[in-house]
Amino acid sequence: MVDFSFTEEQELFRKVLREWCQKNLPIEKVREIDTKQWIPEEIIKGMADLGLWLMTAPEEHGGLGADWVTACIAAEELAYADLTIAIPVHFLVESSWGFVADRYCSERVREECIRPSIKGEAFIGIGTTEAGGGSDVAAFKTTAKKDGNDWIVNGEKTYISGTEECVHLGKGGFWITARTSPAPPEASHRGMTSFYLPMTAPGVEVSKRFDDMGRMGISCGAFTMKDVRLPNDYLMGEEGKGFYMTMEGFDLARLLIGATSIGCSQRALEIGMEYLKERKAFGRPIGKFGMIQYELADDYAKLEALRSLVYRTAWMINERYKTKSFSALECTKLISTVKLLGPPLAFKIFYDTMIWLGAWGYTKECPLEMGMRGIMSYVIGAEGALNIQRVVLVRELLGKEYIDYK
Ligand SMILES: Cc1cc2nc3c(=O)[nH]c(=O)nc-3n(C[C@H](O)[C@H](O)[C@H](O)COP(=O)(O)OP(=O)(O)OC[C@H]3O[C@@H](n4cnc5c(N)ncnc54)[C@H](O)[C@@H]3O)c2cc1C
Incomplete structure (x- = not known):
């Protein structure tokens, strides 16, 4: 049996969101986001009140526990309103990478980053790209070496969405990939481990903000990691399974x-x-x-x-x-x-x-x-x-x- 209909809740959700966007994101506001290169705080807060940030996170962790059809409705409606695509980018990065982070993170990361991101008080993004490897995700150079109960991370990430937002909020960070063991040449992805990197960790520095051509309301930057000490609680999932x-x-x-x-x-x-x-x-x-x-x-x-x-x-x-x-x-x-x-x-x-x-x-x-x-x-x-x-x-x-x- 194939059923192509949305549920009543999904239809209602779309209606409520469409109305919110009509009121809060008229085209003049969208143009303002484009020229001022920032998403206004009242929009971030309004979206938090609607439960949109990280809406896919389970209810017991503070999210709406939204399914992926509902998350698509949200992305569709936000992009219908914000033609710059900045708000949809912010939304989708958090709802996808935040969801995965929540799935594999420790309770400590949940408290420090996931729950605040849901409230619009932090940002959780993705940092895989490096100067020497974009498409070739496994060609990364960042390393993480075990030191007692901690990890020492060195490297840099570039073309990362949301760097300025993290710095501005003073809370949140990125899902990063780092090499924790050498990989055989035929399987360069082995030895990749994922960590949560808070942007406030000593040794992390935003090194650039790119002057992009579009989606101006969300920043895209680069950051360096110099002897950054991360507690084992910031390990995502299992070592080597990144x-x-x-x-x-x-x-x-x-x-x-x-x-x-x-x-x-x-x-x-x-x-x-x-x-x-x-x-x-x-x-x-x-x-x-x-x-x-x-x-x-x-x-x-x-x-x-x-x-x-x-x-x-x-x-x-x-x-x-x-x-x-x-x-x-x-x-x-x-x-x-x-x-x-x-x-x-x-x-x-x-x-x-x-x-x-x-x-x-x-x-x-x-x-x-x-x-x-x-x-x-x-x-x-x-x-x-x-x-x-x-x-x-x-x-x-x-x-x-x-x-x-x-
Ligand atoms: C606005 C913006 C925001 C971004 N935000 C993030 C972010 O938040 N986090 C993050 O980690 N990264 C981010 N990125 C980086 C993005 O993931 C990379 O741009 C992407 O993976 C491509 O890598 P690259 O730019 O190094 O291009 P390259 O990998 O150097 O590719 C250059 C060209 O070669 C082609 N190419 C490469 N390999 C092959 C192949 N095997 N076969 C055929 N063609 C190939 C590509 O299609 C492309 O056209 C962002 C990029 C942009 C533009």
């Missing part, structure tokens, strides 16, 4: 990126359609021109296909966590499909609708350019480059022996 847990985080983040892509695409199409009916050229609304109509129909069709794929994948992930009825790899295969298709489709829809809007589409009076700049971060590679999703799919379709870099 790669698998990190991949779990990427999967969940990529799912929410799919939902984000739906939300901003839907809004762009609505802005575009309104204009197609209003703007006249050659004595008729431009929506009468076949060339534009075909683009609209194609964009709509692809968006509906993405919507079905994202929610099917979210349902599958729910089933996996509840009953293990799907394997991790079955989920990953669909998730990589979502990440491969979602952001480029959203970018294409911003591109098409901006062109329909003519010269107005090229101005900052029109909100579409913020969306195009924002979604580009996910086309480029935040939470994994598109080619890496292709590598995952080919690995699952043809077999590991067909991976071209091995």
Whole structure:
């Protein structure tokens, strides 16, 4: 039996969130986020009051215990409202990486970071990328060496979302990966261990804030770790198992990126359609021109296909966590499909609708350019480059022996 309906609670949740966004995130506010390069505190607080931050964390740890379909609804609605994508980024990083952190962390980390993040008083993000390794996650150089009951961490991470937010709040940190034992050349991911790194730990220093082209309301920076002493309580899960847990985080983040892509695409199409009916050229609304109509129909069709794929994948992930009825790899295969298709489709829809809007589409009076700049971060590679999703799919379709870099 296939059931494609949302539950009554999910429909109500969407309605409440849509209304909250209409009130609190009108397009002028969104533009302000883009120009001031910061998400205002009242928005962070308002989202905390709604239980949105880390909503996927279990109720006994302070979250809503939201399932992944509901988390996708939230991501979709936030992206529908905030075309800059900054709030959806902040939301999805916490709801995916925070969820995984909560699953594998000690009670101490839960108290210090997870519970405050749920209240909007801290930030929990992801720090895997290094100067020498983005797509090649296992090519990291950061090390963690055991010293009594502690670990001494050395290295640096770069292109990390949320560094300034952590510093500003003075609370929170990152899920980082570090090498704890040498790995054999044929399996460079072995020996990777995950830790919680609080940004306030002595030896941690933000070394850069990148001047990004979009999603200006959330920072992207780099930090160094020099002889940082982390207690064993900050170890996530088991030593040497960091790669698998990190991949779990990427999967969940990529799912929410799919939902984000739906939300901003839907809004762009609505802005575009309104204009197609209003703007006249050659004595008729431009929506009468076949060339534009075909683009609209194609964009709509692809968006509906993405919507079905994202929610099917979210349902599958729910089933996996509840009953293990799907394997991790079955989920990953669909998730990589979502990440491969979602952001480029959203970018294409911003591109098409901006062109329909003519010269107005090229101005900052029109909100579409913020969306195009924002979604580009996910086309480029935040939470994994598109080619890496292709590598995952080919690995699952043809077999590991067909991976071209091995
Ligand atoms: C706005 C933004 C925010 C980010 N936030 C975070 C964050 O919070 N935490 C974090 O850890 N990282 C973050 N990143 C980094 C992101 O994860 C990396 O950009 C991504 O993994 C790609 O790595 P790279 O940029 O080093 O590109 P590279 O890995 O150097 O890739 C460059 C190009 O080569 C292609 N390529 C690489 N390998 C292959 C292959 N095997 N086959 C075919 N093509 C290949 C890629 O597709 C890409 O087009 C962020 C990035 C951006 C843009």
